[in-house]
Amino acid sequence: MICIYIYISLSLLASTGGISWHQRSSTTTRIPMMPRIPFSVIIKAQRENHLLPILLKECRTIDSARNELRWLRERAVRDSQSLSSKTGWRSRLRSMCQMRSRGYPLQYILGDQPFGHLEILCRRGVLIPRPETESYTYQAAKLVRQMARGCNDKSESPNQARPLRVIDLCTGTGCISLLLHALLAPHFQKLEIVAVDISPTALGLAQENLKHNLQMGQLASSAGTDIHFHCADVLRYGCNNSVPSIESILQIQLPNFGASDTSPPVQESGCDLLISNPPYISQTEFRNGTTARSVRRFEPKLALVPPHSGSGVEDCMPEDIFYHRILTLAFKLRAKLTVLECGDSHQASRVVALHNRLASTESGQFSAEVWPSRERDLAENGFHATDGSRCVIIQALQ
Amino acid sequence: MLVKSICRSILRPRLGLKLSPLRGLHTSKNWEASDSALSPALLTRARLLAAEHTKLAERLGESFDAKTAKRAGELAPVANILKEWVNANDSIVELNSLLTDPNTDAELRSLATEDLESSRDALPSISDRLKKALIPRHPFADLPCLLEIRPGAGGDEAGLFAFEMLRMYVAFCSRRGLRPTILKQDTEVGPSEDRLSEAVIEIQANGAYDILRTESGVHRVQRVPATETKGRTHTSAVSVMVLPSFPEDTSEMDNALNFEDPSSDYYIDPQEVRVEKMRAGGAGGQHVNKTESAIRLTHIPTNTVVSMQDERSQQANRRKAWQVLRAKLAEARQEAREQELMQLRRGILGGVAKMGRGDKIRTYNFGQSRCTDHRTGITIHNLDGILDGGDGLETVMDSVRTWMADSEVEAMVAEDMANAKSK
Numbered sequence: 071m072i073c074i075y076i077y078i079s080l081s082l083l084a085s086t087g088g089i090s091w092h093q094r095s096s097t098t099t100r101i102p103m104m105p106r107i108p109f110s111v112i113i114k115a116q117r118e119n120h121l122l123p124i125l126l127k128e129c130r131t132i133d134s135a136r137n138e139l140r141w142l143r144e145r146a147v148r149d150s151q152s153l154s155s156k157t158g159w160r161s162r163l164r165s166m167c168q169m170r171s172r173g174y175p176l177q178y179i180l181g182d183q184p185f186g187h188l189e190i191l192c193r194r195g196v197l198i199p200r201p202e203t204e205s206y207t208y209q210a211a212k213l214v215r216q217m218a219r220g221c222n223d224k225s226e227s228p229n230q231a232r233p234l235r236v237i238d239l240c241t242g243t244g245c246i247s248l249l250l251h252a253l254l255a256p257h258f259q260k261l262e263i264v265a266v267d268i269s270p271t272a273l274g275l276a277q278e279n280l281k282h283n284l285q286m287g288q289l290a291s292s293a294g295t296d297i298h299f300h301c302a303d304v305l306r307y308g309c310n311n312s313v314p315s316i317e318s319i320l321q322i323q324l325p326n327f328g329a330s331d332t333s334p335p336v337q338e339s340g341c342d343l344l345i346s347n348p349p350y351i352s353q354t355e356f357r358n359g360t361t362a363r364s365v366r367r368f369e370p371k372l373a374l375v376p377p378h379s380g381s382g383v384e385d386c387m388p389e390d391i392f393y394h395r396i397l398t399l400a401f402k403l404r405a406k407l408t409v410l411e412c413g414d415s416h417q418a419s420r421v422v423a424l425h426n427r428l429a430s431t432e433s434g435q436f437s438a439e440v441w442p443s444r445e446r447d448l449a450e451n452g453f454h455a456t457d458g459s460r461c462v463i464i465q466a467l468q
Numbered sequence: 469m470l471v472k473s474i475c476r477s478i479l480r481p482r483l484g485l486k487l488s489p490l491r492g493l494h495t496s497k498n499w500e501a502s503d504s505a506l507s508p509a510l511l512t513r514a515r516l517l518a519a520e521h522t523k524l525a526e527r528l529g530e531s532f533d534a535k536t537a538k539r540a541g542e543l544a545p546v547a548n549i550l551k552e553w554v555n556a557n558d559s560i561v562e563l564n565s566l567l568t569d570p571n572t573d574a575e576l577r578s579l580a581t582e583d584l585e586s587s588r589d590a591l592p593s594i595s596d597r598l599k600k601a602l603i604p605r606h607p608f609a610d611l612p613c614l615l616e617i618r619p620g621a622g623g624d625e626a627g628l629f630a631f632e633m634l635r636m637y638v639a640f641c642s643r644r645g646l647r648p649t650i651l652k653q654d655t656e657v658g659p660s661e662d663r664l665s666e667a668v669i670e671i672q673a674n675g676a677y678d679i680l681r682t683e684s685g686v687h688r689v690q691r692v693p694a695t696e697t698k699g700r701t702h703t704s705a706v707s708v709m710v711l712p713s714f715p716e717d718t719s720e721m722d723n724a725l726n727f728e729d730p731s732s733d734y735y736i737d738p739q740e741v742r743v744e745k746m747r748a749g750g751a752g753g754q755h756v757n758k759t760e761s762a763i764r765l766t767h768i769p770t771n772t773v774v775s776m777q778d779e780r781s782q783q784a785n786r787r788k789a790w791q792v793l794r795a796k797l798a799e800a801r802q803e804a805r806e807q808e809l810m811q812l813r814r815g816i817l818g819g820v821a822k823m824g825r826g827d828k829i830r831t832y833n834f835g836q837s838r839c840t841d842h843r844t845g846i847t848i849h850n851l852d853g854i855l856d857g858g859d860g861l862e863t864v865m866d867s868v869r870t871w872m873a874d875s876e877v878e879a880m881v882a883e884d885m886a887n888a889k890s891k
Contacts, residue, residue: 202752355751362755
């Protein structure tokens with residue numbers, strides 16, 4: 071009986087999960103290898119728990135499968151207690167595991183994902199927050215506090231004239247805005263966060279997340295009035311269709327936005343932090359296996375791959391169009407700090423180059439760097455030395 | 469001559485314990501009863517502390533100061549019990565003089581005899597309490613604790629028994645209303661889920677450290693394992709470590725235990741800790757959706773490694789890992805300090821029994837359904853009850869606590885006397 075089971079699960083794993091040896095040796099392009107799970111590991115998993123091999127298909131390592139099984143079990147038991155569903159937790163767990171083995175994201179099954187100390191609700195149609203984004207958000211908050219300290223030392227006026235202004239483009243679940251509020255609220259009396267997304271589904275969930283974390287007591291009550299979610303298209307300039315452009319939103323939100331450079335009260339307009347995790351996956355990377363199956367199948371393409379640009383922007387690669395747009399906005403907003411998540415270090419370097427090109431026609435000095443790049447930053451934040459995501463941090467120098 | 473005889477009276481029970489470990493508990497009990505008279509060294513110490521208390525109380529009357537109040541609060545029990553002891557002694561002396569006085573009439577005499585008897589009966593318990601009050605409190609006594617269980621020698625069987633011990637302590641804590649939470653539970657790869665490779669329980673109640681510190685050491689199990697086919701009895705070992713758990717909020721703590729204060733003994737320089745998260749190669753960011761959130765801390769000077777992967781949140785894993793790392797380092801430092809103290813005392817006493825974490829402290833024998841603690845020699849014949857965390861375990865732990873207090877007093881007295889001698 072057990073033998074048959076193992077055989078079935080094994081054949082399943084081999085057929086869908088792994089890539090055959092032939093394919094592996096013949097490919098020279100950057101197709102990530104999904105190494106075949108060793109037979110011994112599958113047997114081990116099978117002996118430990120009959121649900122483990124199912125999870126192993128998606129998790130790939132036994133440690134990870136074990137953790138996921140525990141989290142799923144905890145949730146299944148809790149659900150069956152609270153919902154008084156007809157089915158017991160065991161059958162619930164089984165169906166959860168089967169969903170997971172098809173690549174359905176754990177966060178969509180469980181309905182949430184921790185982000186910092188917040189609990190971010192996750193639902194189909196909205197991108198799941200990634201741990202890298204968490205690191206960038208912490209780093210951004212750290213830099214904002216450093217900047218504020220530097221300013222206060224100079225002007226010796228601890229009382230802010232205007233609120234600290236943060237703009238979060240392509241907010242998705244709202245995770246960045248919410249965590250920034252949690253991190254910055256203890257240090258700034260006045261705080262204003264404008265979060266923008268094109269997807270009404272995302273904005274609905276972001277609102278829910280705000281409420282959810284307020285209820286859980288993870289956010290200060292001021293978050294309810296400090297954070298504003300808006301539906302807007304970051305890429306489009308003019309106002310057509312039903313979705314307003316980002317400019318029209320910012321004009322309402324920020325006084326003096328779009329006024330000419332000669333307008334004196336710089337203090338009044340402008341923003342302190344412009345942060346974004348825009349779609350950045352190229353069409354090729356979306357298809358060639360760089361993007362994981364689970365992401366490709368179940369997460370919204372809208373949040374992952376920038377649309378084909380038909381308008382204007384031609385001096386950058388199609389996957390970088392959001393950066394072009396956001397960098398232009400950053401100059402207009404006189405953003406003191408800009409933090410942009412990128413897919414890998416190559417893209418990050420491209421963004422730095424793009425910034426330098428655009429900055430050459432602007433007044434003012436900037437420093438643009440790829441983060442994390444120092445060994446200690448890499449290790450402490452869980453980044454691989456060469457692979458994986460990076461962000462670009464641009465600071466306006468006074 | 470007097471000093472010598474006292475010395476002997478103190479050392480005798482220790483020798484007795486060594487000769488017949490199984491009677492150890494009774495020996496120490498007897499000793500407590502027979503040694504109702506306090507050694508001069510202890511008495512001197514008590515008087516010194518009481519004098520300090522009076523002084524502090526006076527100062528508190530003039531102006532309040534949190535630090536003084538705290539110290540006075542610590543000394544109050546000693547001062548009060550000493551007062552009781554002095555009163556009891558005074559009344560005995562008075563009653564004696566009454567009895568020896570030829571002018572006392574018969575009725576009064578019989579009353580005095582009765583009173584004298586009751587006073588004499590009360591005296592040993594008062595002395596006993598005074599002795600206990602004089603024992604310096606363990607620096608971690610008021611803290612919550614972490615209890616770490618790891619299988620030692622014995623392979624699969626050790627892992628199985630480690631799992632049973634985890635259940636035992638969880639049950640024990642729940643029974644005592646201590647609310648245990650499992651911080652970490654790593655099971656070994658094997659046919660069943662009940663083979664532990666490491667577990668850490670957190671017991672958040674204040675003072676949990678003091679309750680559970682009797683459990684640190686190697687626990688031995690003797691039984692025919694479920695995996696044994698030929699019916700042979702195996703002996704395996706599980707090591708238990710009780711670690712202090714420092715509260716997150718350091719503002720309310722006194723300086724000695726504030727791990728964020730560089731002058732504290734338990735301070736950890738963050739520069740000396742290497743933090744590592746999982747570092748997977750390949751694509752990252754939006755391309756993938758990894759659910760691992762493991763974190764590993766390494767204290768470089770001592771090469772202490774703590775890894776945590778149980779929670780979905782990296783933040784939570786990091787917090788827990790720090791908690792365990794702090795606990796481990798604090799315990800190690802405290803242990804080192806005690807070891808140093810022991811070295812000093814050994815010179816005086818010529819060998820004090822000190823159970824380190826490497827010593828075998830208890831045996832669970834399934835064949836005879838008994839549990840024996842090797843420090844006190846106590847044996848309880850209700851093994852199932854003990855493994856359910858029941859009263860039996862409580863009895864064993866109580867006996868160890870008494871034993872610990874006794875050894876502490878012995879060492880203290882010997883030290884004081886050696887000091888007095890050298891003066």
